[in-house]
Amino acid sequence: MRTPGRVGVTVAVLTALVATACGAVNLETSFGGVHPDDEEFAKLVGTKHSKAQGPFRTVKYLDYGDIVDELHRLEKDYPDLVELYDAQARYNLPSPGRCGSHGNCKQYVLRITNEATLPEPERPEVFFSGELHGNERVGPTTLMEFARLLLESYTTCSNAWLQRLVNTRSIYIMPTTNALGYYRNTRTENTIDPNRDFPIDKPHSCMETIAARAVNELWREHLFQLALTYHGGMQAIAFEWGTLTNRKFPISPDDIAQLMLGSAMSAVAGDLHKGEGPYPHDRLNDLVYPVRGGMEDWGYAGSWAASAKPCDPKHFFGYAKEKTQYTSDQLRAFNMLIETSRDKTPDEGTLGTTEEMMRPEGGGDGHIPRNVRLALFMTDLVQPYVQWVQVPDAADSADRDQSATLSFAWEVGGALFVDQTFLEYSYVDANGTLITQRTDAMSGRTRWNEGGVWSGHNTSNTKGVQGLDIGLVKEDDLHDRERWPFAPAFVQTLPPLPAKAQLQEVVAIAVVDQNWGKHAGGAVPPEIPPQSHVVNARTNAMWKAENADHIITGKLQWASDAVSFPRATRETPYCASFPNAPAVKPGNASTSGSGSSLRASPDGTSISGSASAGLVFFSILGCCIAGRLYAKARRYDHISYEAIEPSA
Secondary structure: OOOOOOOOOOOOOOOOOOOHHHOOOOOOOOOEOOOOOOHHHHHHHOOOOOOOOOOOOEOOOOOHHHHHHHHHHHHHHOOOOEEEEEHHHHHOOOOOOEOHHHOEOOOEEEEEOOHHHOOOOOOOEEEEEOOOOOOOOHHHHHHHHHHHHHHHHHHHOOOHHHHHHHHHOEEEEEOOOOHHHHHHOOOOEOOEOHHHOOOOOOOOOOOOOHHHHHHHHHHHOOOEEEEEEEEOOEEEEEEOOOEOOOOOOOOOOOHHHHHHHHHHHHHHHOOOOOOOOOOOEEEHHHHOOOEOOOHHHHHHHOOOEOOOOOOOOOOOOOOOHHHHOOOOOOOOOEEEEEEEEOOOOOOHHHOOEHHHOOOOOOOOOOHHHHHHHHHHHHHHHOOOEEEEEEEOOOOOOOOOOOHHHOEEEEEEEOOOEEEEEEEEEEEEOOOOEEEEEEOOOEEEEOOHHHOOOOOOOOOOOOOOOOOOOOOOOOOOOHHHHHHOOOOOOEEEEOOOOOOOOEEEEEEEEEEEOHHHHOOOOOOOOOOOOOOOHHHHHHHOOOOEEEEOOEEEEOOOOEEOOOEEOOOOOOOOOOOOOOOOOOOOOOOOOOOOOOOEEEEOOOOOOOOOHHHHHHHHHHHHHHHHHHHOHHHHHOOOOOEOOOOOOOOO
């Protein structure tokens, strides 16, 4: 809990279909004409009671030794998905002290991702801290259960959505950030509060704890877009601002997106039904209180706020001053504070069971499942994606002239609002010319925006839809929602093609969360737009950030994999033994406007590589110029709020 301290109080990266460990599934060989009631569909999404998954467990607290042992077990059992290291060995940091029979305390870092597809510079990164205060005990056990859920589901093929998260994100977990404090069950590290130890609004001292230094070293290597830091002592989901400097000006430039995320997170976590109710959500300065040197504001604004100033730590063998100086790209994450419970160590009987990790309605829901759900939510939201739910099979698509019989269903993830979504399709006409056109655009909401993925069937996205919502997820079938937690919110049938035209390719495209890019108003100066990576990555086509080997590129349109015609029959099983072939590599798709055309090759059936490249190039060039000319001055460094007067 944040209690008063000593100082006061690439053109388009397309989403791969769920693949890898459960079969390298290509759109040419998957989801062909599968109906949700078919036995084949059950094979696609797995079953809840997988024999490999084993019986459900009642969650119990893990102490420092339990966590260390479990981390090493995960590293051994899942070598293709897990990297484990400690900050002492990686960054040459001293240990903060002894952890009994386990020797020197260490800050362990667990990374979960499909390593077979690395390096991928633009793979989005998320970070989770189990605790900065060692006596706030829910977070570390939450993150260990989160890791187990991802890894076990991946290798048993029991949940396609969780497999997708592992394939397409890099997930960094520091379960015991304040390792010494957690071992001793004390708030501080050697009497120093790690959550007052970051170089923001802290002009004289910082980075005196090994906990803060370990976090700092990790963040200096990456480009995190979303992060959660777990605490305890009250209930709250809180976000910037949370510093004393900004107490009179509590509105951050990203306030619109932060408020929306906070509301969605509260719904995703659910009502605990244990006397504490749903999480309240608001700005730190309003819901909790301001502090100096807090990790939350540091992770959000350490690269651009005037209150982020370097320090020269002398404590604990010293620490290089230049490591508290940052590039303009390194620290621009939404770093959300989660106060898990009024009790810093809730009764073990209220922690819950593994059966309820993805359903808040169950009697076994508790502190651990609801906070695992928050981690899942943030892992999904870090980057938008468009994914097919149902596409025509080979028999339906054999006659390419009959496009009116071809219906497509897709869902949009990694976002809250869908501003536009449509099908883009290309065909070769009777003269051998390749034509690219779009269907009418639709808009709607993702499952997250409907009160969380765990709520009932979504019917809000049917306006303007050609066809019906096919209801992949049944409102009264909770187990279906657990296996594939998204409904197919968008369905369209292609319009008839001209005579003798031959359909070539279909892509689903979405534009999402454009409200996030609007000026927050209030005490935010009119010339300061949103500054975070996660907002600009989806609202600002001019955004580009780089750090070490990591890249974030802003774009406005997100595309599915392309469905090519004629369709092949499905031959590759969706779920196979682990390990299998590497995940399908993301591809590229044209995003040209309706009526665009290019000359086909002499045989009249294909388009030359140079022409295809030209189509992509000019489409993206037009998007960048027309879409976001105003974005040229959106990034700011050393912004000062001290002289800003709030509007009346």
